[in-house]
Amino acid sequence: MSGEKPIRLGIIGCGQATQAHHLPAIRSTGAFRVEAVADIDEERARRTADAFHVQRWFKSYREMLPLVDAVAVATTTPSHADIAVEALEHGLDVLLEKPMAMTLPECGRIADVTARSRRVLLVAHNARWHRLAARVRQIVLSGRLGPIQAVQSLYTHNNPYWRNHWHQRRELGGGVLFNDGVHHFDLWRWLLGAEILEARCFTADSERFEDDACVVAARLSNGALAAATFSFSTRAASEVEIFGTRAALLLDLYRFDGLRLRQAHELPGSPLVRLKDAMRTLRLLPSGLGQAFNGGGFESTYAAMWRHFARCVRRQTEPLCTAADGRAAVAAALMCRGQAGGEAHVS
Secondary structure, three states: OOOOOOOOEEEEEEHHHHHHHHHHHHHOOOOOEEEEEEEOOOOHHHHHHHOOOOEEEOOOOOOOOOHOOEEEOOOOOHHHHHHHHHHOOOEEEEOOOOOOOOHHHHHHHHHHHHHHHHHEEEEEOHHHOOOHHHHHHHHHOOOOOOOOOEEEEEEEEOOOOOOHHHHOHHHHOOOHHOOOOOHHHHHHHHHHHOEEEEEEEEEEOOOOOOOOOOEEEEOOOOOOOEEEEEOOOEEEEEEEEHHHHHHHHEEEOOOOEEEEEEEEEOOOOHHHHHHHHHHHHHHHHHHHHHHHHHHHHHHHOHHHHHHHHHHHHOOOOOOOOOHHHHHHHHHHHHHHHHOOOOOOOOO
C-alpha cells in the first residue's frame, strides 16, 4: 500500500480493545492516519490520544465524523447500532466491534443502512484472520476430514474487568456467552461453511460476572453437532477441534504450532504420533519464535484484519466478515439464551 494516500480514520471508544489491540495494529499497517479518538470519558480520550500521538480527541464522536473517511466503533455493545448507522449515513466506512449489536432488529437496521449507503461494514471477528484458521478452513472444505460429525470449542481466559465494568452485566452485552462466545460461533460458521440451526446453553454466574461460565450444545446445517465451553475466570485457551469420519483437526489459536491433524486410526499418546508432533514443532520453531512471543499469532490477527479493512475501504476487496455474518453470531447467542428473535437464519 506504499504510495497510497493514508485513510483518515476516527476511533470511537477508547477502552482496552482500542488501546491494547486496535491502535497498535492500525499503526503497524501504515494504511491509516488516525485523525481523532472519541470517548464519553474525556480523560480516557485525552490519555489515549496522548499515548498514541493522535492530535484530536473528543467526548462526542459526532464532532469527528466530518474529519474522517472511516471509523472504528469500539464502544459498549448497546451503543453499536446507533453509532454505526449514524456513521454509515454520514458516508463513512465502518469497522464494527463484535458482538455486532444486542438484538437481531438492530443487526438488521445496520445491514439495511449498509446496503442503502453502499459503504463498507466490516464486523471485527478477528479470529478469521488467524493464519492457521485460514488453513483449517481450506482443509475442511477440501473434504480431507471426511463428513464432519462434530465440533468442539474451548474459549476461556482470566478476564480482569470485574470492578464496575460492563463485561459483568448481561444487559450491557457482558457475560462470557454474548461477549466472547460469538467469536467461536463465527468460527464454526466460517471454518465449516455451515449455519447454526439450533443452540442451547447452561450458564453459571459468579461474584464477579453474570454468565461467568457457559456450556453450549448446537446443531449445524451440515448435520454436525457442536459443543463449547466458555469462561471468564480461568486459564487462557482458544481451541476448535473438528471431527470428521476420516480425520480430526485441532486449531489452537494461541500456539504458533497450533494445528494438529489426526487420522481416525491414530492414538494421540502413541510413541509415533508424539514423535511426529515433536518433529513438527522443531521444524516450525525457527519461523515460529516471533509468533510464540506474540500470543501464538493471535495478536497478529488485528493487524491482518486492519490491512483487510484498508483494502475494503479502497474497494480492492469485499469484506470477509459482513453484516450477515455478524448477525448470525448474535442470533446463535440469542438462541442459546432462548430469547425470542434468536431464530436460525440460513443465508
